[in-house]
Amino acid sequence: MSARSTVIEVPPRFRVILGAWDAEIDERTIVLGPSHAFGDGRHESTRMCLQALASFAPRGGFRLFDVGCGTGILSIAAAKLGGEAIGVDIDAAALAVAEENGRRSAVEGRVRFATTWPDGTFDIVVANILRGVLAELAPRIVARLAPLGTLILSGLVSTDAPEIVARYAPLLAGRRPEIFERDAWRTLVWRLSARPSP
Ligand SMILES: C[S@@+](CC[C@H](N)C(=O)[O-])C[C@H]1O[C@@H](n2cnc3c(N)ncnc32)[C@H](O)[C@@H]1O
Incomplete structure (x- = not known):
């Protein structure tokens, strides 16, 4: 580890390096430079998304x-x-x-960032944003989800969850999400490939 970096473990799959990193960049290492952008692996909303990806992403290729x-x-x-x-x-x-x-993380050929939303559907759609934005974007977000895809919504506190479930469930054939919690934070996961719970 460099003296100028911080290592944040996100078990079971990832470690996030904040700052300079001159050792091996392997398949669990995410390297982030200094910035004011949100998402450095310390906030529970991000950590739960990383853990949901580690648990539910299809083995082999997928689009997110x-x-x-x-x-x-x-x-x-x-x-x-x-x-x-x-x-x-x-x-x-x-x-x-x-x-x-x-x-920095050596995946530049496999990630792309833009202001405009892409066409088509994705195996996984993830959105870690505030409740109001998730509510407003619901139809657009669901439209990007493949028929057997996985939707991960985060950035919610416990009192936000019922409203977001009520907003999204009708757009997802009435399916209810799995709800993961850490302290006050909630992450909702719809796995459309899984058998609906009775
Ligand atoms: C809580 S941060 C999440 C960052 C990262 N995905 C993570 O999980 O740590 C929310 C991000 O959503 C962006 N954002 C807010 N409203 C948005 C919108 N309507 N469309 C796209 N991005 C938006 C913000 O600029 C911010 O970068």
């Missing part, structure tokens, strides 16, 4: 759409798991940071 990519951490994680990712953000500075972090 990252809404509100910030530092690009979730797109980079998808690439580390063997996927390809497109991230969007309303913050142009964050997009530049995410591009640079893709290079």
Whole structure:
């Protein structure tokens, strides 16, 4: 480890390096440069997304759409798991940071960042944004999800979860999400390939 870096473990699959890193960049190492963009692996909302990706991403190739990519951490994680990712953000500075972090993490060929939303559908759609934005974007987010895809929504506190479930469930054939919790934070995961719970 460099004296100028911080290592953040996100078990079971990732470690995030903040700052300079001159050792091996392997398939669990995400390297992020200094920036004001959100997403350095310390916030529970990001950590739960990383853990959901590690648990639920298909083995082999998959395509991920990252809404509100910030530092690009979730797109980079998808690439580390063997996927390809497109991230969007309303913050142009964050997009530049995410591009640079893709290079630092040695996945620049497998991640792409843009302001405009891509066409088509994705095996995984992940969005770690505030409740109000998730509610507003619901139809657009669901439209990007493949029929047997996985949707991960984060950035929610416990009191936000019922509203977001009520907003998304009708758009997803009434399916209910799995709800993961850490302290006050909640992450909702719809796995459309899994058998619906009775
Ligand atoms: C909480 S950060 C998440 C960053 C990273 N994905 C993570 O999980 O740590 C939310 C990001 O969403 C972006 N954002 C907010 N509203 C948005 C919108 N309507 N469309 C796209 N991105 C948005 C913000 O600029 C910010 O970078």
